[in-house]
Amino acid sequence: MVARYVGRRLLQAAFVLWLAVTLAFLAVQLTPGDPAQALLAASGATEEEIAERRAQLGLDDPVPVQYTRYLWSLTQADLGQSWLHGRSVGQMILEQLPATAELAISATVVGSVLGIGLGVLAALRRSTWLDTAATAIAVLGLSTPTYWSGLLAILLFSLQLGWLPPTGEGDLRHLILPSLVLGFALSGSIARLVRARVTQVMEEPFVQAARARGIPSWRVILAHVLRPALPIALTVIALQFGFLLGGAVITESVFARRGLGKLAVEAILWRDLPVIRGVIVFGALAYIVVNLATDLAQVWLTPRLREEMA
């Protein structure tokens, strides 16, 4: 039954989310040092002021109480307050989100086009130099740190040729280099799985039959090969979502862009734990939602799966 599958999948996603959220809570509990002390001692606060702050932050309560309060505030979409700025972490994340989303989406487009293109090309020309070249590009994409390819891209396209601005943000021209660099890194794993899947589909009887009937090969490819290969590409792209977020952090740093990456790096340097916890909980939530949506879309895109469940 499709409804039962959807229900089970939803339940599983909720459970994984709860576990992830709990791990994030425990991690902060395990962190040595005391936020009130860390924040106030530097400014020469007295013992009493520190104690007062501790009570204010609720750090004197027993762990189960703190945990319940944490879970409860999460259900209110409240990620806590930054120790450093005293501002709402959710608000800070929302402010930085558009910049990161812009980069992530454009990099996904670049990575998908490049990855699917390379993967299909390699599969259709299997064991030729084209296959070798496409596979080599894919492995290179997987192995090249974006913090290196990014600097090389700035060096070539900005400093040498002067075509694009090296850093900063604003118009579309600022987005081109970062999304190409991150998209290239993303394309490697997409290309490899698309290649494997298309190779598999090409050997299916219905594809062989279509070719035997003399249907032009581009039509066979479009109608019979690409369509079944697409759900797989979708899954890979969703699974790479975590990589994408991590990659966006580095790419933002290379190109001096605003975004979640800058927020996270600053939070770590200042040991602003609520912000760090907020960013990784947000990342986990996004990952879980994206993968849930993909799995459900999969059922919708692949009639065979629905039949198997019926």
Added chain:
Amino acid sequence: MISRVIEWTVPSPRPLLRQPAVLAALIWLMLVTLGAGLAPLLAPEGPLAADTSRSLLPPGAGSLLGTDLFGREVSTRLLWGGRWTLGIGLLGLATAVGLGLPLGLAAGFLGGRVESVTMQLVDALLAFPGLLLAMAVVAIVGPGMASVAIAAGIAAAPAYARVARSTARELRTQPYIEAVRALGGSTRRILANHILPNAAAPLVAFAATQLGWILLNSAALDFLGLGVPLGTPEWGAMLDEGRGYLRDAPWVSAFPGLALTLTVLAANLLGDSLQKTLQTR
């Protein structure tokens, strides 16, 4: 001792050492290891020897790979940096395998409740984007060389546990394992003497791939300034240092990046070829 037959010796379509990619990867890794090991002999002046009169010399004339802002030789720092980068990579890999292997093997072999609890935990950890998870670990432990390695290792451990589990699961139903069990072999004995040796090949193959991931991400933490102290000749940190004068002296960033890319590439190629050779066998 059927189960002890070492899987590598079974003839495969193309022996590993005859594959050009594998050979190139092995040679590069050997060169990097040798360079790092022999750094005190090859570049006795050390990675911190500064000479401001030789600031930002380009590669070639009088300096092999150029010099940085403080007149330090990029080539010397690369050799010494290999010690940091490889050391961090190996410590990270040891962390990932040390955590992932026992968990994954136990889950896959024992099945039942142990498996479902372990795998739920692994799935929850996999939901955190890898680099962000590593960053969170650094935030908790505090920056430094060891914490970067351990952070990258912890972030890589869930994936390793998954592979270890599926390998152990596959082996669990093999006739020879069932035979040992029927003969009264204890769980511990089966795991240590029969599952582990046979799971070794795929687990080594995946470890090579993971080494690439760990190198990439630990160097990323250093690049972001969350790892080794400023001025350390670690490749990621060197890349970061060169950013400031990219226009005037691109070689300061370019060479560490190249070394890192080639090392990650070698680890990935090695892992890929090992996995492919095992599959087609």
